[in-house]
Amino acid sequence: MGIIGSEIKPFTATAFQQGKDFFDVSDADLKGKWAVFFFYPADFTFVCPTELEDMAEQYDALKGMDVEVYGVSTDTHFSHKAWHDTSEKIAKIKFPMLGDQLHTLSKNFDVLREEMGLADRATFVVDPDGVIQIMEITCEGVGRNAKELVRKIKAAQYVRANPGQVCPAKWEEGSDTLAPSLDLVGKI
Numbered sequence: 001m002g003i004i005g006s007e008i009k010p011f012t013a014t015a016f017q018q019g020k021d022f023f024d025v026s027d028a029d030l031k032g033k034w035a036v037f038f039f040y041p042a043d044f045t046f047v048c049p050t051e052l053e054d055m056a057e058q059y060d061a062l063k064g065m066d067v068e069v070y071g072v073s074t075d076t077h078f079s080h081k082a083w084h085d086t087s088e089k090i091a092k093i094k095f096p097m098l099g100d101q102l103h104t105l106s107k108n109f110d111v112l113r114e115e116m117g118l119a120d121r122a123t124f125v126v127d128p129d130g131v132i133q134i135m136e137i138t139c140e141g142v143g144r145n146a147k148e149l150v151r152k153i154k155a156a157q158y159v160r161a162n163p164g165q166v167c168p169a170k171w172e173e174g175s176d177t178l179a180p181s182l183d184l185v186g187k188i
Helices: 047-064 077-086 104-108 146-161
Strands: 012-016 023-026 034-039 067-073 097-099 121-126 132-138
Touching: 012 077, 012 104, 034 047, 034 104, 034 146, 047 067, 047 121, 047 146, 077 097, 121 146, 132 146
Parallel strands: 034 067, 067 097
Antiparallel strands: 012 023, 012 097, 034 121, 121 132
16 A cells, blocks of 8 residues: 555545534645544444544644544445434534545545445544645554544654654654664664
8 A cells, every 4th residue: 555655636525513514625625734534434333433532532632733633434424413413422523524425535545445335444644735644544343542643643743844853663742853864774
């Protein structure tokens, strides 16, 4: 999968967001902004609501970092609204939930399980130039950790703002970074 470093493909999807009418989101809306595409298999399921609640708990931190989150499944925006209106966990979500019933986004990000018509459990971070910088895909039974995603996005933002610097494993904001050079080869 050569998706890291590639530009997102054109798309338009209808979104449900708490307190708003349905609205369309497209690749053009992302220009100049950081974005997270948080794919999950289906509304009204089991691991998905726990992950979405976890993401909802990190949403304010992400918004403070100028990052927009888009929850995406192959359900419709109507299904997203119905789930939001009937689930305590999903009612906490303030970020847009995109309906991908035509599978455009799932195919664009190469996470569609064709035989089932469902998206994989996958996360993509897109930078302000529309380039995919981070991806994570897990099997259906393994949930993700939104707090770790926040850490990774901070690292990606740091690297973007500080050319020539890289963030080592477990890097936390304010920690030392590395400047790759011949002087470091074999010394780390």
